[in-house]
Amino acid sequence: MDSVSARGDPSLPHVVVVGGGFGGVSAARALGRAPVRVTLIDRSNHHLFQPLLYQVATASLSPGDIAVPLRQFVGDQNNVTVALAEVTGADLERRAVSFTTADGRAQTLAYDALVVATGVEQSYFGHDEFARWAPGLKSLLDAVAIRARLLRALEIAETEPDPAKHRDILTFVLVGAGPTGCEMAGAVAEMLQGPFRTEFRRVDLRSARIVLVEGAARILPSFSESLARRAHARLVAKGVEIRTGVRVDQVDGLGATVAGQRIPSRLVLWTAGVTPTAGRLLGVETAPGGRVRVQPDLTLPARPEVFVIGDTAHVERDGRPLPGVAQVALQQGRYAARVIARRLANATPPPPFRYFDKGNMAVIGRGFAIFESGRLQLSGFPAWLAWATIHLAFLPAAGNRFAVFTRWAWSYATGQQPSRLIIEPRGTPPA
């Protein structure tokens, strides 16, 4: 029985969208006027603007600033029902997804079309035992936990009478120098250089270390070499130690071992790799890297009613897979909705999906970013201004734009970290 059934005319075709990230939400929104019932399933109750998640982890923004409840997001769209549930599998033959509700009940839901936008999980390259000690940064829960551990490390140092121990307590290791790792490194460096310097009376925060570790030969491999070099210089100027071309051998509660060398640390953060999720969910073939191979119209081979979009879909352009960024997911969500609507209207299907690359950006602290789009390359303050404008514009709701703008203006003016509450249970073990 379809216990989570969409509202509206039950004779309308039923589109099930799995995942409330950029891809899923853009598909659901784009189906607003189509003659379909839509059910949007996510295990979180909110859509998260992931590009700014590192700012929650570094106490610059509050969780509510960068998230919007899914129900509110689609509240004005009468043909969408939201279900808080974790999808556990799909029966492609019988056209049904199975899921578990928030109170643990197993249910199934039949679909006429399925849009899978389940994104990626953190990957530890076979070392899942690192997860306990080196959290990733994928959800608000992750961000709040990392923020608590960062802030608690400073508090612990403040109560440690032996200054010789401060350096180890205040060593932060970031594994992976993609945009998230670099953005975190820049933001942590700035946090330690702002008003914290005087608010912490006893510990000298200049004894803190930020170590950014990357397996590739250079940081930001998805950017051009010249831009990456500028970001590298900026990070070094902020005091970040960068180690490229090295592997992490070990992570435990007392630190990390990198290229044979031990780094004592209370906080190792992992942003090094991801595992796409849709292959396992659907039980279908994946490309190297784990993404699901799809047709030019983003459907599974011989399953024209099943779409896979976003980070978890393998789509090539000029022989290279598309990057796992928000723009790809947003465009693919809209594309899948268009294919569904055209089919229902018996219209010609749209031409194969083509990604329109609006560019690639990363930010290193206040006032410095790198931006590249085709041959255009920008760095420094102009790129940061573009970054700030674009991110404000793409935030999901007016309330988010207002909150983030206010918070940024405030912290730009005062240098303060506006969102530095520790609201975790005391003595929470790293989990």
Added chain:
Amino acid sequence: MDSVSARGDPSLPHVVVVGGGFGGVSAARALGRAPVRVTLIDRSNHHLFQPLLYQVATASLSPGDIAVPLRQFVGDQNNVTVALAEVTGADLERRAVSFTTADGRAQTLAYDALVVATGVEQSYFGHDEFARWAPGLKSLLDAVAIRARLLRALEIAETEPDPAKHRDILTFVLVGAGPTGCEMAGAVAEMLQGPFRTEFRRVDLRSARIVLVEGAARILPSFSESLARRAHARLVAKGVEIRTGVRVDQVDGLGATVAGQRIPSRLVLWTAGVTPTAGRLLGVETAPGGRVRVQPDLTLPARPEVFVIGDTAHVERDGRPLPGVAQVALQQGRYAARVIARRLANATPPPPFRYFDKGNMAVIGRGFAIFESGRLQLSGFPAWLAWATIHLAFLPAAGNRFAVFTRWAWSYATGQQPSRLIIEPRGTPPA
């Protein structure tokens, strides 16, 4: 060894303030110009504006709106050092407090004067086993957990196909009809009557029940009977079921038993009683009710250097103990600081502490409050306006006032609950 030693001239007298609530913070602030070193110890990193905590629990405000990091709060005050630690005891003979740091190290700290402002904990009247199922509302962590459970109950009902089960899933039991219980009941009722009605497509939120349970003969025993009667009528008009003069026999994971009658419920909230904490901490005599008996100058008998203030101190006025409200703690904190400063200046000690009662208020949903001060009694919108103005004015920092005002204006205009994220681990057991 004093490992958490205050900064500044070590020859200055050292005042240790335990607790960063209203009492402790007001004492620390009032010592800003005194020739002393101050160490403010709290197990949280923030000062919390408790009177609005119920609005975080009901998704109206975000945690950051009503809290300010202690370091930031006293950041401009050079003679104060903050320590994140849990005070475990005091040796009054040797004038030292012992505490545990955030990483579990035991330390001690010597004082010349001690101000104990440790407040109260939830009390279950000997039924500590209820705590697991019926959380109290004392900290941001509590509020965020209650918010998650409230919102998750709605989500669970939405995925439950059998409407007959919705009523039990959506039954909320509030134990204790003091201001917090009544404010929660009113706020939950409004939450269920706003835009949620349409955002939840399948479940009929009119099937929800809010049961407010009170052991005394009427609600709001600290208010006059006529005002309590008006608040009672307002709650009933909002659909709240009120049971007075009854006892809670049992609370477990499936509901509560009240006066022999079983109420199935997924969320029982406990605001019925409190236990003062300072008696146990100091190992001194307490009055009935558990508060520490103090002299007219708020010091312990024969320990003129030890002050006990706020909810945890027993001070009488006209033969009745002062209520456990913010105003008492604020005034006592300032008073203790004055006594300390006068002693150091060898000036005449101030006259015995006298509480200046500015009045007592409680709010039942948007636009309705009750307020009483001496013979003045107000209810309805004028009282609500007074309530809103006073609470905005007393928020700790300008950033909080701005955030709360904006959030209230927004939700007054749209009816939306602005802060409804669930950022707890999935399947978190009630703890």
